[in-house]
Amino acid sequence: MTKTRNEIRFLLNGEDVALSQVAPDETLLDYLRLRRSLRGSKEGCAEGDCGACTVLVGRLTDGKLVYESVNACIRFVGSLDGCHVVTIEHLRGEAGKLHPVQQAMVDFHGSQCGFCTPGFVMSLYGLWMKEPKPADAAIEKALQGNLCRCTGYEAIMRAARAISSYGKVAKDPLAVERAAVTEKLTVLRDGSRVEIGAEKHRLIVPADVDDFASILESEQKPTIVAGSTDVGLWVTKHMRDISPVVFIGHLDGLRTISEKDGLVSIGAGVTYTEAFETLSKRIPALGPLIDRIGGEQVRNMGTIGGNIANGSPIGDTPPPFIALGATLTLRKGKARRTIPLEEFFIAYGKQDRQPGEFVEAVHVPVPAKDSYFAAYKITKRRDEDITAALGAFLLTLARDGTVASIRIAYGGMAATPKRARAVEAALTGKPWTEAAVEAAMTKYAEDFTPLTDMRATAEYRMLAARNLLMRFFAESQGGKAPIQVSRHRVA
């Protein structure tokens, strides 16, 4: 029988916290600012776009304590059981001095109006602990989710490069206290289910995956929350009632990544950040794509499983996974079924998920050595932008140079992530030549009728989608045409 307790327990800076009164939709930022008077973290957008509320959340992964930057504005308090929350107020340097990150930001003029500054400091703090001497690319990646309207980015970049000249990570309080915090968090994870509230104000933190499965079978229309980068906005932007909420981001049983027989299996609770290492190593073309999903905070929270399960037509992982031939395991109680990923997406807002069922894992085949895979995300803004269109291609050529198989999938072109089956059919068995590709480009109208919205017009989407196929062809011929123009350079 699963033990149950009625409080969320976590560490906040240097303090043990146990909360028995927590609304299922209470955000960490509201908790910090309203209940705890910790007002260094700012609210700039309340939907995870600006990063002014960035804090660090430390949690145990395979027994190791990992701190990551997150957006407090869309992180629910209920998801923090067994975590260590670190806010700007907790930073300190040696002997009463400023923390190295803070001193660098002061010296390099890294703040202007200052409202975004605590968020930038926390993002840089998170980076510095992982990479004390980061390359520019790493700094840029860490700052993708922080907006500065004074646009003082260059000064912040300079500060970021200099942090390690102000102090050593080993002397940082979080490093010094690592063992003690690890021990505390280990104790907090007592294998209990947490249940708080009643009626329309309920939250449940399952003890483990089996417990989660049984909860889903008994609860009426629960909202499953993994990373809350989507559901967070249901609350802060749309004021939706999400009770009862079942938090699953902590479930170790859903946080596994395994490789077997050329198949990478990713548990539904694995975050983009956690999946990055394996996916970018095994399927290199996915690395730059994952790097451009949201910002660092969103990647630290958001899960691959959530990106699939929410069924968005512009989610960034389904098209490449579909092109790669991924399958999805769904579970209901003890029963599991595995389906091709594209079959999960039935229509806009409708997925093949039964009541009581949940996405357990996605299995992504690693492309064979003789096949060629690429994925392209088209956005207007370089980073932190919602996809206008995303195309993914997996090509295997026969020995005679004809197309043995090709799988093409797009996001942003239809009501669901969708394969270009007519285009695929037009290419299959044909010689892989420019002429064949051009001929196949006429088939897009059979596969897609995209919409016009503020991200792009239908006409643009159609043309860009076709051009991506041609680009894929060119690249498969050894043509050099990266999608991103070279990035930040400092004079």
Add this chain to the structure above:
Amino acid sequence: MSSEIAFPSPQHRRHGSSAGQPLTRRDGVLKVTGRATYAADNHPEGMLYAVTAVSSIARGRVTALDVEAAKAHPGVVEVLTPANRPPLSHDPDDKIPPFGFRVEVLQDDTVRYVNQPIALVIAETLEAATEGAALLNPQYEVESARTGLENGERFDTPAVGVGAPSRTAYGDIDAGLAAAVRVTEADYVTPPQYHNAMEPHAVVAQWDGDRVTLDMPNQALALSCAAYAAYFGIPAGNVLIRSPFLGGGFGSKAILNGPQILAILAARMLDRPVKLALTRAQMYGPVGHRGQTWQKLRLGTDGEGRLTALHHHVLAATSSFDEFMEPAANASLPLYASPAILAEHDGLRLDTGTPGPMRAPGEASGSAVLEVAMDEAAIACGMDPLEFRLANYAETEPGTGKPFSSKSLRECYAEGAKRFGWSGRPLEPRRMRDENGFLVGWGMGTAVFHCPHFPAEARATLRADGTALVETAGADMGQGAWTALAQIAAEALGLDPDQVELHSGISSLPDGGIAGGSGHTASAGLALHNAGVDAIARLAELATADPASPLFGAGNIGVEARSGRLHRRDDEGRSESYSEILARAGQAEVVGTAKAARDPAVAEAHALFSHGAVFAEVKVDPDLGQVRVTRLVGAFAAGRIINPRLVRSQYFGGMIWGISFALQEEAVTDRRTGRIMNADLAEYHVPVNADVPSLDAILIPEDDPYVNPLGVKGVGEIGITGTVGAIANAVWHATGVRVRHFPIRLEDLLVNQRDVTSAFGN
């Protein structure tokens, strides 16, 4: 006694001056530690939370609100609607000069734009107030919304911007066009843009009898106090505004808005402190924006590429109920020599919130279009864009013939072009590709910004320990005023900046003028300078009249303040420290005060502008139409530079705003409902770090003996001018596609151009 003291001349800089030094900002430590207190960080005891319920329609009437449901929600204390809103002492439909706007404070049930406040819910918790507002469930009588430039109601207007004439004519435009060898003519469109300061507008209001304390971000403390006093029927001195930190303003925090007035009213009504903070979405309506424009340019040129006529006609949008029209055509007045210039504006009424000043109001959208038109004219003349601008260089102010107080634009062109590597640029488009096959284009634009000066006051107190306290009610919204103003004061006082404590950002201090118009450093700075000079003069009086002082009798010769000591001008060896002088005089301190304003005669006799030149490189993906700015070089001349580090970051900020004007910023309105579909930071794009390319801002030295006694011009807004056009021109140079609307979108460079039809007929 306060005094107005003329600073001798900028050439008379004291030895070891702190002004001109790249000091880091004084408020940095508070900001990096999260200890800088912004308005919404204040939580006085007993505080209530206010949340506005806002309209979801653009035009019509509220017919019903379920006030009972809202009031029945636990924690809700009061619901303000037009039915019970307490009276104000000043008619909200009557604008308070000089910068007043009509405010929406529940004066009736009319809805004029989406996100207009239609009720205010006050509750014990933020959650209860938010829930209460949701429970109001408004019912509307809906009228069709007038959205989009072609659907508005046009009207004639005598004024644009803040009291600028809507029509200015120099010479005979028709004759100029008739004399032209060729006329380049086109229409252009700029979109509505929103300030989107990182800090949402917020206020915490606390009443004590007929006195009120307001914690709020505010760019114009004294003016705001007077306006609040009018609305609430109390003396201006009874309004205390505390605005130590502003999380950005960009113009949107210089103007009173309805939600804040309602929150203050609620605090008085309920006799408890009330906090209101707008959500990001609620900032798309009642707190101003850059209005959209439809602009037509006609440039006549002669056989040598010299302008014979420059006609800039602007249709500028405003709301249905108030007027703030982008003075965009006026951007064409001070820049290029032409025997005939006509700048004119018409108004256009739309069902939106009222536009307001947003970083470089008028100049930004006018310059964007003018610089593109100049590029088109240069191409028509077969000339290099820079050569074309030099051929039309204005040696005196076009039209008026007034001399410029200083103008180093030639140097800006030369230095900028050199640093960028402009020479050798092919005239034809689509001639450059990078190693990855991307199309590469180079473009340029001229930057110009006027130099307003606001009256300001300050106080400087020299203390017995040799340090000083200087005070003025200025505002630091990120530009670094706290630092630059202290540097100016320190220089006047002969002290190190570390010895000078600056108090600012609270309305009880001497009026520091407005932090706007790029005029704050000059305005508040001159007041502080003069106050410092006054304090030193008083100290000198003490010393030179005291037989025990080594400075005794130096009255006529004069003394000089340096490093905390007064020195005889004719004898360096005879000096005395401030502390010694004060101690012997038995005084704890000596106080200098000053008022400062521009000498109207100087302004009348000169044209006062900062100048610059911006060069841009873009790369365009030929298959996908994605545009990335890869290099920006700006060279700016803005008089004397107090703090190059701060100034450079202001230039960068302006230039990056130019990037987003050219490529990103646009509020997209649903034509049917009038709702803004991207009222957030996810889809209203502002630049992220990766959008910011290699940036270079060159500070061109410039001495200006006339603009003000400090020789300081403004730097906060000029960066956006010039840059927008430079980028658009670079996009043309890369692709051969001339896009005449902003922002330039993905599809513009790939599918086909959205032609801009003429707003004015032909």
